Amino acid sequence: MKKKKRTVSYAKWGYIFILPFFITYFIFSLIPLADTVRYSFYEYYRSGIKEIGPNFVGMANYASLLKSDMLQYGANTLILWIIGFIPQIVIALVLACWFTDARLKIRGKQFFKVVIYLPNLIMASAFAMLFFALFSTSGPVNSILMSIGLIHTPIDFMGSVFGTRSLIGFMNFLMWFGNTTIMLIAAVNGISVEIFEACDLDGCNSIQRFLYITLPMIRPILAYTLITSIIGGLQMFDVPQILTNGQGNPDRSSMTLIMFLNNHLKSKNYGMAGALSVYLFIISAILCFIVYRMTNDSDPDGSKKAAKKAAREERRRRK
Amino acid sequence: MKRRAISLLLTVAMGVTLFAGCGSASKGSGDGADASEGKVINIYSWNDEFRQRLEAVYPEVKETSDDGTVTTLNDGTEIHWIINPNQDGVYQQKLDEALGRQADAAADDKVDIFLSETDYVFKYTDAAADVAMPLKDLGIDCDKEFADQYDFTRTTASDADGVQRGSTWQCCPGLLVYRRDIAKDVFGTDDPEAVGEKVKDWDTIKQTAAELKEKGYYTFASYADTFRLYGNSIDNSWVEPDGDQVNVDQKIMNWVDDSKEWLDNGYIDANIKGQWNDDWNKAMGSQSKVFAFLFPAWGIDFTLKPNWDGADGSWAVTTPPQEYNWGGSYIHAATGTDNPEHVKDIILAMTADKDNLLKISKEYSDFTNTKSGMQEAAMDDATYASDFLGGQNPFAYFAPVAENIKIAPLSSYDQGCVELIQNSFSDYLQGNVDFDKAKTNFETSIEERYPDIKQVNWPE
Numbered sequence: 020m021k022k023k024k025r026t027v028s029y030a031k032w033g034y035i036f037i038l039p040f041f042i043t044y045f046i047f048s049l050i051p052l053a054d055t056v057r058y059s060f061y062e063y064y065r066s067g068i069k070e071i072g073p074n075f076v077g078m079a080n081y082a083s084l085l086k087s088d089m090l091q092y093g094a095n096t097l098i099l100w101i102i103g104f105i106p107q108i109v110i111a112l113v114l115a116c117w118f119t120d121a122r123l124k125i126r127g128k129q130f131f132k133v134v135i136y137l138p139n140l141i142m143a144s145a146f147a148m149l150f151f152a153l154f155s156t157s158g159p160v161n162s163i164l165m166s167i168g169l170i171h172t173p174i175d176f177m178g179s180v181f182g183t184r185s186l187i188g189f190m191n192f193l194m195w196f197g198n199t200t201i202m203l204i205a206a207v208n209g210i211s212v213e214i215f216e217a218c219d220l221d222g223c224n225s226i227q228r229f230l231y232i233t234l235p236m237i238r239p240i241l242a243y244t245l246i247t248s249i250i251g252g253l254q255m256f257d258v259p260q261i262l263t264n265g266q267g268n269p270d271r272s273s274m275t276l277i278m279f280l281n282n283h284l285k286s287k288n289y290g291m292a293g294a295l296s297v298y299l300f301i302i303s304a305i306l307c308f309i310v311y312r313m314t315n316d317s318d319p320d321g322s323k324k325a326a327k328k329a330a331r332e333e334r335r336r337r338k
Numbered sequence: 339m340k341r342r343a344i345s346l347l348l349t350v351a352m353g354v355t356l357f358a359g360c361g362s363a364s365k366g367s368g369d370g371a372d373a374s375e376g377k378v379i380n381i382y383s384w385n386d387e388f389r390q391r392l393e394a395v396y397p398e399v400k401e402t403s404d405d406g407t408v409t410t411l412n413d414g415t416e417i418h419w420i421i422n423p424n425q426d427g428v429y430q431q432k433l434d435e436a437l438g439r440q441a442d443a444a445a446d447d448k449v450d451i452f453l454s455e456t457d458y459v460f461k462y463t464d465a466a467a468d469v470a471m472p473l474k475d476l477g478i479d480c481d482k483e484f485a486d487q488y489d490f491t492r493t494t495a496s497d498a499d500g501v502q503r504g505s506t507w508q509c510c511p512g513l514l515v516y517r518r519d520i521a522k523d524v525f526g527t528d529d530p531e532a533v534g535e536k537v538k539d540w541d542t543i544k545q546t547a548a549e550l551k552e553k554g555y556y557t558f559a560s561y562a563d564t565f566r567l568y569g570n571s572i573d574n575s576w577v578e579p580d581g582d583q584v585n586v587d588q589k590i591m592n593w594v595d596d597s598k599e600w601l602d603n604g605y606i607d608a609n610i611k612g613q614w615n616d617d618w619n620k621a622m623g624s625q626s627k628v629f630a631f632l633f634p635a636w637g638i639d640f641t642l643k644p645n646w647d648g649a650d651g652s653w654a655v656t657t658p659p660q661e662y663n664w665g666g667s668y669i670h671a672a673t674g675t676d677n678p679e680h681v682k683d684i685i686l687a688m689t690a691d692k693d694n695l696l697k698i699s700k701e702y703s704d705f706t707n708t709k710s711g712m713q714e715a716a717m718d719d720a721t722y723a724s725d726f727l728g729g730q731n732p733f734a735y736f737a738p739v740a741e742n743i744k745i746a747p748l749s750s751y752d753q754g755c756v757e758l759i760q761n762s763f764s765d766y767l768q769g770n771v772d773f774d775k776a777k778t779n780f781e782t783s784i785e786e787r788y789p790d791i792k793q794v795n796w797p798e
Binding site for chain 2: 064065066067068069070071087088151152155156157158173175177178179180264266268269270271279282283285286288291
């Protein structure tokens with residue numbers, strides 16, 4: 020008995036040292052989070068400098084959001100995300116394969132890694148401002164195109180739905196492909212060299228090697244990229260906000276969900292903004308769940324589904 | 339044991355720093371000897387414009403700290419400048435928070451003076467909100483002290499019952515500023531009187547626009563340039579007092595129709611979308627084909643001048659097709675101020691003292707709020723002639739415009755309405771949406787911005 024008492028429990032220091040994080044999280048994240056959900060059931064905004072509410076209104080905020088153009092803004096967000104994500108993941112995969120291929124011997128790898136990551140270091144808003152100036156009707160891009168004789172009248176990039184959306188997608192692509200590349204390089208580097216050697220000996224060409232070795236082996240990281248990108252995409256705000264001056268022009272076709280949320284915050288409409296946030300939370304939760312299931316269960320070797328199947332067959336055999 | 343004590347101390351210290359930000363920083367040193375007046379005057383503003391003018395003309399100013407945050411007066415009272423940028427509504431947000439805390443704040447933390455702009459002045463002068471004191475409660479006899487002010491500035495700063503709750507040192511009548519070289523090329527003369535004749539009303543200016551177009555010039559840069567002329571002459575306010583409906587005035591729809599016509603005829607550069615963007619700024623350069631802009635005094639000084647890359651004396655001003663006002667900063671005494679005497683003194687010195695106002699006009703080329711003073715300035719070419727305008731005295735043109743301005747009735751929703759109607763119809767004017775879609779887009783965005791707006795009424 021005595022012996023037991025004398026043992027020092029170091030565990031509690033662990034708890035004490037992580038305590039600040041939990042206190043911070045509780046005060047600055049959890050309470051506001053709970054408040055967001057709570058206020059989503061209230062009518063609570065400012066009219067001029069008068070405060071209206073909070074009055075409990077039940078699900079009214081949720082209902083009126085469904086009646087608004089929220090779904091349209093959701094679709095806008097999705098389109099903008101896809102325009103940016105597809106080139107991003109394709110280019111990142113190609114670059115990651117090239118950079119890690121031992122036989123290609125690319126010179127100055129480190130230099131290129133830095134260069135492709137650079138756009139991410141610029142603040143998104145500054146980047147959007149830059150593009151706004153570059154692509155304005157009397158901007159440098161139009162001047163160049165006109166002076167080399169490709170066009171005769173300036174193109175109104177920001178005046179068309181196609182132009183604005185492409186620019187936003189392009190910016191998101193430029194900002195994030197470097198980040199994804201670096202992550203995928205790490206993933207590919209994590210694959211054992213022996214596997215590549217074995218497949219080379221078996222006479223794979225590079226496409227087969229990519230499709231049957233690299234891609235399946237980096238699937239967890241790919242899933243991670245997809246999840247973080249979806250969540251990031253849902254929160255897309257600064258680039259379209261700055262580029263379209265907060266209006267989502269033309270005809271609100273570049274208005275993302277968070278820009279819509281931000282519009283509500285102009286009148287401090289905590290109720291409506293809260294309800295929208297809850298919707299967003301539900302959507303991200305569902306998306307995460309789908310992606311999680313998709314990437315975890317279809318794995319033929321060693322995943323839950325495979326294990327279940329094996330167990331089932333085992334049982335059948337025993338019978 | 340010692341080690342344990344130290345680690346405990348560290349943990350506690352870490353915990354404490356978390357909460358450090360939450361406590362109120364300064365607790366009243368204001369319960370000092372002078373019970374009637376506080377020692378600190380807090381002034382909320384969005385830039386240092388007011389501070390510069392106060393330093394220049396207020397006789398009680400002793401010195402200002404190097405970083406510009408504290409100005410000390412001769413009697414030892416300190417003015418604390420609380421500056422938040424106007425962009426994205428930051429200023430109003432901070433001010434609203436401070437005014438919300440006003441009742442509970444320690445005496446020296448209370449807002450004493452705050453500034454507002456014409457676009458949202460009514461939000462603060464609203465009698466129901468009661469955040470800006472009626473000036474008569476400070477002991478100011480408005481009719482006597484402000485007799486020399488332009489009447490429309492007094493109307494603007496008053497609540498719906500006509501009680502004046504603010505006052506201004508400046509007045510922003512707008513003029514038509516035009517390029518002399520283009521005028522010479524098209525009309526054969528750059529004389530302000532002759533050009534004024536060409537732009538004296540909307541029908542005449544339309545004929546002039548056709549003349550300009552023949553020679554390859556645009557009359558104005560953007561359709562947004564003319565908005566203030568229409569928007570400031572609406573007959574009824576955007577939202578009736580206590581109403582929940584936005585009424586779009588016929589004048590606004592006229593702006594849409596006229597702008598469309600002008601754009602279709604090529605009198606306005608279709609590539610320039612709205613104001614305050616790069617394209618618009620470039621239209622003020624020497625390479626541009628734009629003949630004229632509509633600007634008040636501050637616009638000529640702060641917008642046109644920095645964007646102009648040619649020689650001085652290339653521009654001139656003349657009377658616009660319609661009198662209008664654009665901008666203006668109002669000074670308010672915050673309800674609950676602990677320095678009523680100082681506040682009264684500052685407001686009177688800055689907005690009712692003709693000598694001070696003329697000094698501001700001389701030093702900062704502001705058009706100031708003194709009828710008699712501005713008439714004198716209009717006569718005094720020697721002092722007020724502008725090199726930028728080729729030796730022309732702009733006050734001679736500003737003064738008559740200022741006297742004829744009839745300010746539109748205001749509501750606390752003006753800022754959003756003015757901003758959003760221009761945005762919604764920009765899409766229409768650029769040909770991206772049809773007329774009805776633009777209307778729906780305005781309805782959507784106005785109800786988003788102001789949750790208490792339930793309906794939008796369009797003119798027949």
